Amino acid sequence: xxxxxxxxxxxxxxxxxxxxxxxxxxxxxxxxxxxxxxxxxxxxxxxxxxxxxxxxxxxxxxxxxxxxxxxxxxxxxxxxxxxxxxxxxxxxxxxxxxxxxxxxxxxxxxxxxxxxxxxxxxxxxxxxxxxxxxxxxxxxxxxxxxxx
Amino acid sequence: xxxxxxxxxxxxxxxxxxxxxxxxxxxxxxxxxxxxxxxxxxxxxxxxxxxxxxxxxxxxxxxxxxxxxxxxxxxxxxxxxxxxxxxxxxxxxxxxxxxxxxxxxxxxxxxxxxxxxxxxxxxxxxxxxxxxxxxxxxxxxxxxxxxx
DNA sequence: ATTAATGATACTATAATAGTATCATACTAA
DNA sequence: TTAGTATGATACTATTATAGTATCATTAAT
Numbered sequence: 001x002x003x004x005x006x007x008x009x010x011x012x013x014x015x016x017x018x019x020x021x022x023x024x025x026x027x028x029x030x031x032x033x034x035x036x037x038x039x040x041x042x043x044x045x046x047x048x049x050x051x052x053x054x055x056x057x058x059x060x061x062x063x064x065x066x067x068x069x070x071x072x073x074x075x076x077x078x079x080x081x082x083x084x085x086x087x088x089x090x091x092x093x094x095x096x097x098x099x100x101x102x103x104x105x106x107x108x109x110x111x112x113x114x115x116x117x118x119x120x121x122x123x124x125x126x127x128x129x130x131x132x133x134x135x136x137x138x139x140x141x142x143x144x145x146x147x148x
Numbered sequence: 149x150x151x152x153x154x155x156x157x158x159x160x161x162x163x164x165x166x167x168x169x170x171x172x173x174x175x176x177x178x179x180x181x182x183x184x185x186x187x188x189x190x191x192x193x194x195x196x197x198x199x200x201x202x203x204x205x206x207x208x209x210x211x212x213x214x215x216x217x218x219x220x221x222x223x224x225x226x227x228x229x230x231x232x233x234x235x236x237x238x239x240x241x242x243x244x245x246x247x248x249x250x251x252x253x254x255x256x257x258x259x260x261x262x263x264x265x266x267x268x269x270x271x272x273x274x275x276x277x278x279x280x281x282x283x284x285x286x287x288x289x290x291x292x293x294x295x296x
Numbered sequence: 297a298t299t300a301a302t303g304a305t306a307c308t309a310t311a312a313t314a315g316t317a318t319c320a321t322a323c324t325a326a
Numbered sequence: 327t328t329a330g331t332a333t334g335a336t337a338c339t340a341t342t343a344t345a346g347t348a349t350c351a352t353t354a355a356t
Contacts, residue, residue: 208323
């Protein structure tokens with residue numbers, strides 16, 4: 001069972017990198033180089049992000065990608081939805097009203113509750129969250145080095 | 149994203165049905181009939197449950213399956229592990245120490261936390277839980293009918 | 297014009313899930 | 327002791343999801 005697939009993971013990395021460049025356009029080639037991710041695969045991911053309005057693309061020489069939204073408006077949940085489909089996929093397997101077995105419905109209710117909690121835990125996570133916490137980590141590292 | 153696959157779902161149904169028969173052996177054919185699940189597929193699932201020690205099988209005429217453990221010792225998490233692998237699969241995608249990008253590690257930490265909470269929510273759910281709550285539902289139904 | 301970038305799209309590869317089929321084996325009962 | 331009924335082991339196929347690649351068209355800068 002995987003919570004995140006490669007797609008989503010790579011998308012987060014790419015977006016993070018782009019965010020760090022503060023408005024400068026970043027090419028797929030640069031991202032591929034820096035993040036060590038296959039160029040063609042990254043390109044596909046970036047095209048999707050562009051189509052979905054998360055990044056803004058500029059064609060031709062000097063082109064590349066920029067964030068189309070501020071980092072605190074880019075939600076991890078959106079990326080999961082884009083690349084992995086809705087978390088809320090707990091439809092009745094025997095998709096009918098006359099569930100032959102009520103037990104499974106109890107199970108479904110339990111799973112619903114767990115899915116709700118997954119969603120509510122994912123909900124506050126934005127690109128900004130991730131970038132900020134990274135900064136915190138780095139600052140702590142520096143602090144530790146100074147006090148040592 | 150799916151939390152439960154068909155395998156697991158069917159396993160729960162089969163085990164629930166078997167549990168309701170209180171020690172009487174139940175054949176794959178009966179389960180298939182009652183639960184409207186393909187006989188061959190169910191058989192495969194039952195064989196796995198048997199191999200994993202969750203049910204106890206008796207071959208030949210009059211044979212079938214019984215629970216090998218009391219219903220409060222059969223954990224949903226075990227079924228998930230058997231049929232879907234560990235929830236805890238959040239290994240580093242770039243499986244090396246020199247993660248080229250610390251950002252993803254922050255993400256990994258977040259996902260770890262969410263996975264922990266999924267596990268702790270799943271943990272208390274046993275076959276008995278499901279059966280009991282089913283009874284509660286049924287009893288409430290009856291009560292409603294009486295008071296109406 | 298040439299070069300460097302993305303857009304659209306179609307294709308292949310791999311892995312996970314879902315499902316089927318076959319033969320061997322064990323037990324029961326006539 | 328044989329016929330019938332059950333599971334065990336195992337191998338196979340089908341479908342779907344994920345991962346990854348390739349090609350040609352389009353746009354912009356120099």
